[in-house]
Amino acid sequence: xxxxxxxxxxxxxxxxxxxxxxxxxxxxxxxxxxxxxxxxxxxxxxxxxxxxxxxxxxxxxxxxxxxxxxxxxxxxxxxxxxxxxxxxxxxxxxxxxxxxxxxxxxxxxxxxxxxxxxxxxxxxxxxxxxxxxxxxxxxxxxxxxxxxxxxxxxxxxxxxxxxxxxxxxxxxxxxxxxxxxxxxxxxxxxxxxxxxxxxxxxxxxxxxxxxxxxxxxxxxxxxxxxxxxxxxxxxxxxxxxxxxxxxxxxxxxxxxxxxxxxxxxxxxxxxxxxxxxxxxxxxxxxxxxxxxxxxxxxxxxxxxxxxxxxxxxxxxxxxxxxxxxxxxxxxxxxxxxxxxxxxxxxxxxxxxxxxxxxxxxxxxxxxxxxxxxxxxxxxxxxxxxxxxxxxxxxxxxxxxxxxxxxxxxxxxxxxxxxxxxxxxxxxxxxxxxxxxxxxxxxxxxxxxxxxxxxxxxxxxxxxxxxxxxxxxxxxxxxxxxxxxxxxxxxxxxxxxxxxxxxxxxxxxxxxxxxxxxxxxxxxxxxxxxxxxxxxxxxxxxxxxxxxxxxxxxxxxxxxxxxxxxxxxxxxxxxxxxxxxxxxx
Amino acid sequence: xxxxxxxxxxxxxxxxxxxxxxxxxxxxxxxxxxxxxxxxxxxxxxxxxxxxxxxxxxxxxxxxxxxxxxxxxxxxxxxxxxxxxxxxxxxxxxxxxxxxxxxxxxxxxxxxxxxxxxxxxxxxxxxxxxxxxxxxxxxxxxxxxxxxxxxxxxxxxxxxxxxxxxxxxxxxxxxxxxxxxxxxxxxxxxxxxxxxxxxxxxxxxxxxxxxxxxxxxxxxxxxxxxxxxxxxxxxxxxxxxxxxxxxxxxxxxxxxxxxxxxxxxxxxxxxxxxxxxxxxxxxxxxxxxxxxxxxxxxxxxxxxxxxxxxxxxxxxxxxxxxxxxxxxxxxxx
Numbered sequence: 001x002x003x004x005x006x007x008x009x010x011x012x013x014x015x016x017x018x019x020x021x022x023x024x025x026x027x028x029x030x031x032x033x034x035x036x037x038x039x040x041x042x043x044x045x046x047x048x049x050x051x052x053x054x055x056x057x058x059x060x061x062x063x064x065x066x067x068x069x070x071x072x073x074x075x076x077x078x079x080x081x082x083x084x085x086x087x088x089x090x091x092x093x094x095x096x097x098x099x100x101x102x103x104x105x106x107x108x109x110x111x112x113x114x115x116x117x118x119x120x121x122x123x124x125x126x127x128x129x130x131x132x133x134x135x136x137x138x139x140x141x142x143x144x145x146x147x148x149x150x151x152x153x154x155x156x157x158x159x160x161x162x163x164x165x166x167x168x169x170x171x172x173x174x175x176x177x178x179x180x181x182x183x184x185x186x187x188x189x190x191x192x193x194x195x196x197x198x199x200x201x202x203x204x205x206x207x208x209x210x211x212x213x214x215x216x217x218x219x220x221x222x223x224x225x226x227x228x229x230x231x232x233x234x235x236x237x238x239x240x241x242x243x244x245x246x247x248x249x250x251x252x253x254x255x256x257x258x259x260x261x262x263x264x265x266x267x268x269x270x271x272x273x274x275x276x277x278x279x280x281x282x283x284x285x286x287x288x289x290x291x292x293x294x295x296x297x298x299x300x301x302x303x304x305x306x307x308x309x310x311x312x313x314x315x316x317x318x319x320x321x322x323x324x325x326x327x328x329x330x331x332x333x334x335x336x337x338x339x340x341x342x343x344x345x346x347x348x349x350x351x352x353x354x355x356x357x358x359x360x361x362x363x364x365x366x367x368x369x370x371x372x373x374x375x376x377x378x379x380x381x382x383x384x385x386x387x388x389x390x391x392x393x394x395x396x397x398x399x400x401x402x403x404x405x406x407x408x409x410x411x412x413x414x415x416x417x418x419x420x421x422x423x424x425x426x427x428x429x430x431x432x433x434x435x436x437x438x439x440x441x442x443x444x445x446x447x448x449x450x451x452x453x454x455x456x457x458x459x460x461x462x463x464x465x466x467x468x469x470x471x472x473x474x475x476x477x478x479x480x481x482x483x484x485x486x487x488x489x490x491x492x493x494x495x496x497x498x499x500x501x502x503x504x505x506x507x508x509x510x511x512x513x514x515x516x517x518x519x520x521x522x523x524x525x526x527x528x529x530x531x532x533x534x535x536x537x538x539x540x541x542x543x544x545x546x547x548x549x550x551x552x553x554x555x556x557x558x559x560x561x562x563x564x565x566x567x568x569x570x571x572x573x574x575x576x577x578x579x580x581x582x583x584x
Numbered sequence: 585x586x587x588x589x590x591x592x593x594x595x596x597x598x599x600x601x602x603x604x605x606x607x608x609x610x611x612x613x614x615x616x617x618x619x620x621x622x623x624x625x626x627x628x629x630x631x632x633x634x635x636x637x638x639x640x641x642x643x644x645x646x647x648x649x650x651x652x653x654x655x656x657x658x659x660x661x662x663x664x665x666x667x668x669x670x671x672x673x674x675x676x677x678x679x680x681x682x683x684x685x686x687x688x689x690x691x692x693x694x695x696x697x698x699x700x701x702x703x704x705x706x707x708x709x710x711x712x713x714x715x716x717x718x719x720x721x722x723x724x725x726x727x728x729x730x731x732x733x734x735x736x737x738x739x740x741x742x743x744x745x746x747x748x749x750x751x752x753x754x755x756x757x758x759x760x761x762x763x764x765x766x767x768x769x770x771x772x773x774x775x776x777x778x779x780x781x782x783x784x785x786x787x788x789x790x791x792x793x794x795x796x797x798x799x800x801x802x803x804x805x806x807x808x809x810x811x812x813x814x815x816x817x818x819x820x821x822x823x824x825x826x827x828x829x830x831x832x833x834x835x836x837x838x839x840x841x842x843x844x845x846x847x848x849x850x851x852x853x854x855x856x857x858x859x860x861x862x863x864x865x866x867x868x869x870x871x872x873x874x875x876x877x878x879x880x881x882x883x884x885x886x887x888x889x890x891x892x893x894x895x896x897x898x899x900x901x902x903x904x905x906x907x908x909x910x911x912x913x914x915x916x917x
Contacts, residue, residue: 044766049875050867050871053670141632142629142632145629203670204668204674224679225763225871226763257766261862263734264863265761265865267761268761271760296744296748296754450620451616451880455615455620
């Protein structure tokens with residue numbers, strides 16, 4: 001999908017080339033229906049979480065107001081669904097220094113807040129100051145640091161800003177996609193009353209009409225627990241147009257309904273009261289298909305669009321000083337490869353996900369196909385090979401109970417836990433335990449409270465209180481798909497070994513490669529490093545990856561403007577809302 | 585009566601402290617805290633989590649947290665939500681109001697259906713109708729509300745298939761989720777009221793069904809007891825009509841336990857309609873409560889518990905007082 005070679009030096013040239021016009025042009029390539037759009041209409045979708053705040057500095061998670069009003073605002077740079085190349089957006093242009101540590105940005109003219117106030121570099125400076133103030137406690141705080149060194153932002157002119165990075169960094173670069181925050185409203189509060197006054201602003205009781213935004217639609221009515229209604233922001237169309245030069249967005253109104261369960265979302269979609277819906281499983285897809293066949297709704301359903309952006313794996317504990325037998329066992333690479341041979345991924349895909357999932361072999365989410373190494377060694381389901389590997393490490397015979405034992409009579413067994421309430425994970429454990437039992441490995445399964453499980457997983461030191469855990473991770477970026485807390489030794493999500501130091505040469509190597517890749521801004525070169533990390537990790541099997549479920553999508557055909565075929569996945573989504581329209 | 589009320593009021597204080605202490609200790613026994621989930625994010629620094637833990641006071645001993653919280657409650661402040669940095673009262677006021685709508689309608693439905701059914705069952709004891717009422721009301725008691733709501737939603741969708749086929753009417757007869765329509769804010773006040781009422785019908789009916797069995801059985805028992813008593817025989821002997829005997833003489837004393845129980849409805853009003861609210865996405869107290877528990881946003885959870893225990897205590901007091909009002913045999917000194 002991504003046939004591009006990117007270095008930021010090239011990027012800067014691209015950015016200058018696109019910056020000729022006054023407005024940002026939304027390409028026809030981002031919609032399946034170029035030229036068909038008409039103005040007017042309403043889009044109705046749903047959000048599962050009731051927004052707990054309208055304050056961008058307080059938000060901690062998905063938020064039906066801020067997802068649209070803040071996130072889709074005037075970021076300095078942006079990316080389209082068709083490539084990872086950064087484009088100047090609220091910036092007229094940007095340039096990157098040769099050593100990749102300084103980014104200079106010039107702000108586009110004519111961008112306004114929804115109250116008509118012009119957006120200036122002060123709005124970006126204010127956002128930076130507030131986000132880097134530890135007392136504000138913004139979720140974005142950590143993104144402004146590389147290690148312990150802070151990324152700096154300064155105004156270099158009336159309409160220009162400079163980002164200075166302590167060193168080149170792939171993960172940190174996206175901070176350049178900085179959003180503005182209204183200096184003339186929240187900035188004044190911050191200067192007068194400090195962090196405490198700032199985070200007390202714009203709670204859910206605020207009159208939304210008094211809030212200002214730079215997004216295509218702005219909230220005009222918010223009823224907690226029910227819905228948010230957004231109306232077109234006329235100022236936005238002054239600097240956002242389609243290829244024909246028409247002001248965007250097309251839709252007059254966007255309604256986000258707060259629906260607390262996916263079953264209720266499905267019911268509303270089947271009732272024709274929601275335009276967009278993401279089926280959670282094949283049962284829901286089936287119900288929609290029936291409704292379409294019966295003529296109850298006119299909808300498009302996409303099954304197995306792409307894998308979800310998350311991972312699921314089994315991790316064995318390498319720090320068990322009080323149980324040397326298990327510690328040695330779990331540190332044995334042959335043991336872990338044998339365990340991978342016991343994960344019946346095809347059975348999991350069929351039985352747990354009804355065929356709607358794909359096997360995972362490396363630590364990069366399947367959906368990030370540009371980064372995934374498809375040539376890593378695969379220790380696929382093969383109980384005989386598992387038995388052979390276990391015999392190699394001394395487990396060649398069984399006791400009266402049919403459990404494999406070593407020369408000292410130690411039984412090959414462990415407890416494998418996951419979080420309770422996740423029925424799919426519990427089923428995966430059972431399938432694994434059944435395959436293990438067949439060759440004499442006694443895997444006892446247990447389901448623990450999520451926080452208890454996390455406490456066990458994040459415990460540190462030489463002796464940690466668990467054998468093995470099945471868990472998943474979400475998050476991470478398409479710029480460098482490895483977590484800063486996951487790969488390097490000594491970090492808190494280096495789950496198999498939290499002793500604080502690397503125990504194997506492979507961990508040391510992966511740690512080196514991780515930092516090397518982050519500092520390599522040439523994407524192709526970074527990808528090579530990423531492939532090597534995956535190869536080492538697949539051979540070492542510190543985490544045994546299982547399967548990645550697939551995502552589905554559906555929408556009523558009264559709306560158009562979704563991404564063209566091939567540009568739909570769980571990273572870039574189904575559509576660009578400004579290019580979405582309602583059919584007459 | 586006044587000394588009784590004052591004495592009862594002072595009894596409330598230790599009860600209140602005991603219940604909040606118990607709730608607080610239980611909330612502390614749960615593993616992890618509000619920041620545990622954040623610790624699993626691949627790019628969040630552990631120092632950040634520690635800093636937030638300090639800011640929220642989560643690194644202090646539980647009793648320090650408890651006394652600080654109680655100190656705030658004494659000043660009428662339920663604390664701040666970790667998640668949204670807003671006063672808890674702002675977060676829970678609206679869901680409580682929304683739940684009340686649903687619960688009040690369901691109580692009205694319950695009384696409107698259960699009183700005639702209870703009287704009918706008592707007057708026609710062991711008749712086919714009595715058996716039928718018992719069977720149907722026990723069905724309502726036995727079927728879990730969340731499941732019954734889903735069955736009704738399915739029925740509404742199935743009905744659309746039939747009406748579509750037979751009459752070309754391809755719309756749902758009742759809404760299947762939410763409290764209001766998308767265009768709610770553009771409606772006139774009276775249409776807004778009808779809009780909410782229309783959305784309430786199905787979930788309120790579901791909540792009412794679970795209470796019908798208990799209510800009719802108790803009322804039937806009360807009625808039978810009174811119908812067999814001397815004063816009813818006297819009334820009949822005086823030549824009063826059947827309707828007058830049943831409704832004026834037997835039902836009045838039979839209904840006393842229910843009137844006295846009205847105080848107990850107070851906490852139920854804010855307790856919400858349970859999982860039915862989740863099934864139909866009603867923006868009531870249950871989704872708020874469950875979300876706060878999931879996130880371990882403890883002051884939201886505790887704020888709700890404080891309000892319900894206060895209402896429970898006040899409700900009990902009101903019940904006792906009402907009992908004296910409706911039953912002349914009871915006197916407080």
